Amino acid sequence: MSQTFRQPEILDIARRDGKVTVEGLAAHFGVTLQTIRRDLSDLAEAGRLERVHGGAVLPSGVANIGYEERRALNQGAKTAIARACAAEVPDSISLFLGIGTSTEAVARELLGHRSLLVVTNNMNVANILAANPDCDVIVTGGSLRRSDGGLVGPLAMGTIRQFKFDLAVIGCSGLDRDGDLLDYDIQEVGVSQTILRQARRTFLVADHSKLSRGAPARIASLADLECLFTDRPLPEILVRACKSWQTRVVVAPQPSAD
Template identity: 75%
Template sequence: MNQTLRHPEILDIARRDGKVTVDALAAHFGVTLQTIRRDLAELAEAGRLERVHGGAVLPSGTVNIGYEERRALNAEAKAAMARACADRVPEDAAVFLNIGTSTEAVARALLHHRNLLVVTNNINVANILIANPTCEVVVTGGSLRRSDGGLVGALAAETIRQFKTDVAIIGCSALDRDGDMLDFDIAEVGVSQAILRQARQRFLVADHSKLSRTAPARIASLSQIDTVFTDRALPAGLAAACADWGTEIVVAG
């Protein structure tokens, strides 16, 4: 069976079961694992599925995929983007890091930076940076989101407003083709907006999968970002808009 016939059936299975796995699809169609991975990659590029570890799920515009699945998704690309981003962070700097698996990758890439002050609403970031003895970590208050270790709400935003940092590094759940950064949780959006307002330089770390996703809450426009770190070139229209806004695009990998 060729891919033209496989793709609709893969989508039917995903709608029926909520998720498809590479192993099960390879057995079902009698093809190689590599063939199925290619099918899922093409369906994800078209926005029909979202890749997760070992398979794919139907995309949602209102509910984020699970934290563990997000952490495994495009892990190598996130590590490359994180290294590129960390290279732009000077030592002896004050830095905001928000919620997300991409910003956690940046935290790992900052482990050898000296004399940083990091303000974060991400408990996972704080736990990573404990290993850097010269890094001072300030964790905001706020409501703990158990699903991913995020701290959100008015108390988190109020803590952030007490600081003015050299660099803000944020992630997002989705990136619209018109250049809007989107997220699922309005309480998290308010914190991210506070972070952007309180920083002298603003970085976004977002892999290519964010362009095939959608989410209901708007954080800000890329026109408010100084540098975007990603793993693939942006679509031509969005790249042109970024050039007009003066937003630098760094493709890592």
């Protein structure tokens, strides 16, 4: 396979898994380690990947990847995470669902729930839950972020402050090894922090790729949450930290390969 065909597939694998290794790619493509190193160097020079020891990761940067690309990323994992999360959402509660493709997956898994009051700053979540006649939906208002249907800014935060939610489900753009939740948009960070203050319980839904992505703004710590729903075991350093914080970690069953 030529470089022209290898490099787009390398990027696809990096987006799916969050990182790539030289040895893994060499075995996958049946080429030498040196050939893969050249590919990764080319992609790093083009700003598509960041080189790390033994491979490469998606670039941290200061801007999130596109919404449609995020929606397609790790779809099976997001569905498994959403099902595990929705299974712990009781009927007859007040619930906040935040911005993100993972929270949208949770919304789809709530279509059979009953007597929910859902407040959201995510236009996509509102449209999904409109199909559940036993769910009252309140949209916060705010400045529309056209890239993904998110509502942010002072109006969104002001609406959120009028509620005290039984449960909030949020996402993040990155999760570092200190257990900090990260994001790219400082306005969204402000909204997320307001949600945390107004919720009695908070769940985070985040697939494994978030552990390989950096972002410049801090939302909160896993120590501030009740539970993280993800699709792969966490690094041991985070496992120990979550135990000390009494933050539960639920690793969702992997989707079938059939």
